[in-house]
Amino acid sequence: MRVTHLSTYHLAGGAAVAATRLHRALNRQGHFADSVESILLVGTAARQEKHQPEESVTYLANNFLAEQTAFGRFVAERLSFLPFERDPSVRFQFSPATFGTNLNFHPIIQQTDILHLHWINQGFLALDGLQALFALGKPVVWTLHDQWAFTGGCHYSHGCDHFRSHCRQCPYLKKPGEQDLSYRIFERKKRMFANAPVHFVSPSQWLSDEGQRSALLREFPFSTIPNTLDQNLFQPIDREQASARFDLPTGTAVRPFRILFGSANVTDPRKGFRYFAEALQQLHQQQPDLTAEVLVFGKGRSYLFNELPYPVRHLGQLSDEADIVAAYNAADALVVPSLEDNLPNTIVESLACGTPVVGFRTGGIPELIEHQQNGFLAAVGSAEELAAGLDYVLTHPSPGTLRQNARQSAELRFSEEVVTVQYLDLYRALLNG
Numbered sequence: 001m002r003v004t005h006l007s008t009y010h011l012a013g014g015a016a017v018a019a020t021r022l023h024r025a026l027n028r029q030g031h032f033a034d035s036v037e038s039i040l041l042v043g044t045a046a047r048q049e050k051h052q053p054e055e056s057v058t059y060l061a062n063n064f065l066a067e068q069t070a071f072g073r074f075v076a077e078r079l080s081f082l083p084f085e086r087d088p089s090v091r092f093q094f095s096p097a098t099f100g101t102n103l104n105f106h107p108i109i110q111q112t113d114i115l116h117l118h119w120i121n122q123g124f125l126a127l128d129g130l131q132a133l134f135a136l137g138k139p140v141v142w143t144l145h146d147q148w149a150f151t152g153g154c155h156y157s158h159g160c161d162h163f164r165s166h167c168r169q170c171p172y173l174k175k176p177g178e179q180d181l182s183y184r185i186f187e188r189k190k191r192m193f194a195n196a197p198v199h200f201v202s203p204s205q206w207l208s209d210e211g212q213r214s215a216l217l218r219e220f221p222f223s224t225i226p227n228t229l230d231q232n233l234f235q236p237i238d239r240e241q242a243s244a245r246f247d248l249p250t251g252t253a254v255r256p257f258r259i260l261f262g263s264a265n266v267t268d269p270r271k272g273f274r275y276f277a278e279a280l281q282q283l284h285q286q287q288p289d290l291t292a293e294v295l296v297f298g299k300g301r302s303y304l305f306n307e308l309p310y311p312v313r314h315l316g317q318l319s320d321e322a323d324i325v326a327a328y329n330a331a332d333a334l335v336v337p338s339l340e341d342n343l344p345n346t347i348v349e350s351l352a353c354g355t356p357v358v359g360f361r362t363g364g365i366p367e368l369i370e371h372q373q374n375g376f377l378a379a380v381g382s383a384e385e386l387a388a389g390l391d392y393v394l395t396h397p398s399p400g401t402l403r404q405n406a407r408q409s410a411e412l413r414f415s416e417e418v419v420t421v422q423y424l425d426l427y428r429a430l431l432n433g
Helices: 014-033 064-081 107-111 127-135 181-193 205-213 239-245 273-286 321-330 345-352 383-394 399-414 416-431
Strands: 002-007 037-042 057-059 114-117 140-143 198-202 222-224 257-265 292-299 312-316 333-336 357-360 375-378
Touching: 002 014, 002 107, 014 037, 014 140, 014 345, 014 416, 037 107, 114 416, 127 181, 140 416, 198 205, 198 416, 205 222, 239 321, 257 273, 257 321, 257 345, 257 383, 273 383, 292 321, 321 345, 333 345, 333 383, 345 357, 345 399, 357 383, 375 383, 399 416
Parallel strands: 002 037, 002 114, 037 057, 114 140, 140 198, 198 222, 257 292, 257 333, 292 312, 333 357, 357 375
Antiparallel strands: none
């Protein structure tokens, strides 16, 4: 059985990382249950990916001309939305999928048994290209990493529920109307999905429910299968050694509590950094004697950290997985104040490393955090409850129990053995009709 995964990127962004981890896990674990060959077909390479070649990963943009062509599609896709966008803040939160490549005659596509779609925006696959792939008649699995597949173009609806009937009056657009761009894209998707042989998978039950309530996908079959990760790599390690990796003080009599915040882009409003900052101010006021420091990883701007009440160590953009593991192990708590999210990789990674998580009760996050067992759930947008969660975790009388609970919850749900079996069962069922 040959499975081909399609992803815009290989390792850039949470969806790409999730796709790559599943691809690797299938090649590692698949032989236990079935003969499976997994191939990852990537649209383009982000800068940091070009120096990380990997077996069974194929880049479409594999030479200078192909890279320039892929970049041209990306630019054309962004420019096509430019006249419609409400303001620059939504530029990458809406994808018209106007420009993309045609994969129908690619030998890997021709020879595969199952097509497995992941995140395919930003000039990789257009709506026409998707429709052409569906027309091949091969079974298609589409793992949803956001809401784009069932909306008129947005990746997260921000509370708008028009996708349940028909997208229109889109809040992302400069001139929303009854037949605006979102309406027209929604109509194109209706035609694209007509008789399409697609089985949708969501890593979270929340996104499955959203998809099944949508007008576009309510007639399609859905499964809920979480993202996976290698728990032989993401695991508890010696915390002193983890701290030393970042030159953090070790062996001191009074060690500060370390609070971790991580995101691919710290400045993304959806990731809720401002609520994190406000929660820290409240925690400092309520617990003036608490000694703490903040660790931040991801793309960010230093001015964001200037007004935090605790010292900040910006770890930068971590691409080496050993560094990522060390960051979780060096921390006493991870904070994820996302306002909307599917099944954040950061939470799964943190739990696997035994680090409890404080986050908002939104999207798929409550499916990961067991309140006051492996972390703390706060009401969405409440910096006060976020501060209470930090206080709960940092001053817990038995921090070892919290860390043990975190690790056990990850082992039960997200190990490669658990997740690959679910996907292999789905693949076999689709091939058997």
